[in-house]
Amino acid sequence: MKALVLSAADAPLTVEELPDPVPGVGEVVVDIAAAALNHRDVWITKGKYPGIKFPAILGSDGAGWLEGRRVLLDPGFHWGEDPNAQSKAYHILGLPSHGAFATRVAIPRANVYEVPAHLNMEQAAALPLAGLTAYRALFFRAALKAGEKVLITGIGGGVALFAFQFARAAGAEVFVSSGSDEKLARALAMGAAAGVNYQTEGWAKQLKELAGGFDVIVDSAAGPGFPDLLSLLNPSGRIVLYGGTRGPIPNLNPQQIFWRQLNIMGSTMGNPTDFSNMVAFVSKHKIEPVVDSVFPLEEGQAAFERMAGGVQFGKIVLRV
Numbered sequence: 001m002k003a004l005v006l007s008a009a010d011a012p013l014t015v016e017e018l019p020d021p022v023p024g025v026g027e028v029v030v031d032i033a034a035a036a037l038n039h040r041d042v043w044i045t046k047g048k049y050p051g052i053k054f055p056a057i058l059g060s061d062g063a064g065w066l067e068g069r070r071v072l073l074d075p076g077f078h079w080g081e082d083p084n085a086q087s088k089a090y091h092i093l094g095l096p097s098h099g100a101f102a103t104r105v106a107i108p109r110a111n112v113y114e115v116p117a118h119l120n121m122e123q124a125a126a127l128p129l130a131g132l133t134a135y136r137a138l139f140f141r142a143a144l145k146a147g148e149k150v151l152i153t154g155i156g157g158g159v160a161l162f163a164f165q166f167a168r169a170a171g172a173e174v175f176v177s178s179g180s181d182e183k184l185a186r187a188l189a190m191g192a193a194a195g196v197n198y199q200t201e202g203w204a205k206q207l208k209e210l211a212g213g214f215d216v217i218v219d220s221a222a223g224p225g226f227p228d229l230l231s232l233l234n235p236s237g238r239i240v241l242y243g244g245t246r247g248p249i250p251n252l253n254p255q256q257i258f259w260r261q262l263n264i265m266g267s268t269m270g271n272p273t274d275f276s277n278m279v280a281f282v283s284k285h286k287i288e289p290v291v292d293s294v295f296p297l298e299e300g301q302a303a304f305e306r307m308a309g310g311v312q313f314g315k316i317v318l319r320v
């Protein structure tokens, strides 16, 4: 098979010929048609994940063909019995096992789902990891209800855009932030109530004036702006954090949290029930993933550079 291969940390990705995968017990081999990047893949190429063995085939998101059916892949393995948190055995397609940036991948049959009829293969490949993360954060963790006011930070991101689309489909009023005015304009065209550039002075005050306050905030930045986000929550509001792009959170004022009965929640990926609910939700509401760009597998390195540069709006897809 052909695969996009990482041969060492920080090395450029190259397409190589490798032996076909051999399915283990309970596994099938899917012929990949399209795959998608997540920020995790970029962190992995920088050597930021433990347990990597070279040569590595990355890729947690894929869609393709199995037995004549169009399928997409749930990237999570061994969640375990507790719906509230994953087991110690939980891991994700693309590290340590070989991932979807290849013409073929071996995966448990239980992780294979039918592609929603309204999606093409590139849209389907864009859905799994980011859609799952957004779905669990909004509905399992924050228990979002119709009519609530929601803020999605960093709207250009893959997860953020799904959170935006899902929250709107659920009947919420959705505000956004971004480091780019162009991305804000695109979100407004997609139905955002309003948007603010987090690079501008006084962004939190602007959001307060525009929205009043938020019932739910979904964030992956953390860092020094996080206490400002807390100040934007309504009393008893919920903030769900699924990433830490801007690093540790300094200067958290405990009183701000306990006096206003705030809920700070972490969320990661999701279990098979979340995944199947997410795919059903996407089918029911005919949600189309936002695909930023499509690169042939041979130009995978350029796709990674685009993601690392942060200019994308939505998912970066590889045509395999």
Ligand SMILES: NC(=O)c1ccc[n+]([C@@H]2O[C@H](COP(=O)([O-])OP(=O)(O)OC[C@H]3O[C@@H](n4cnc5c(N)ncnc54)[C@H](OP(=O)(O)O)[C@@H]3O)[C@@H](O)[C@H]2O)c1
Binding pocket: 037, 038, 039, 040, 129, 130, 133, 153, 154, 155, 156, 157, 158, 159, 160, 177, 178, 179, 180, 183, 198, 220, 221, 242, 243, 244, 245, 246, 267, 268, 269, 307, 310, 312, 314
């Ligand atoms: N826990 C999980 O299950 C899980 C799952 C997926 C991703 N993640 C993590 O979530 C983060 C985003 O992942 P992704 O795959 O969606 O990445 P992505 O598509 O590359 O998007 C990057 C995101 O970071 C935002 N951003 C960059 N600098 C920022 C800043 N200074 N302040 C606020 N936002 C900033 C961008 O917003 P703009 O471009 O609009 O400015 C965009 O939303 C990564 O850290 C990733 O590791 C976690």
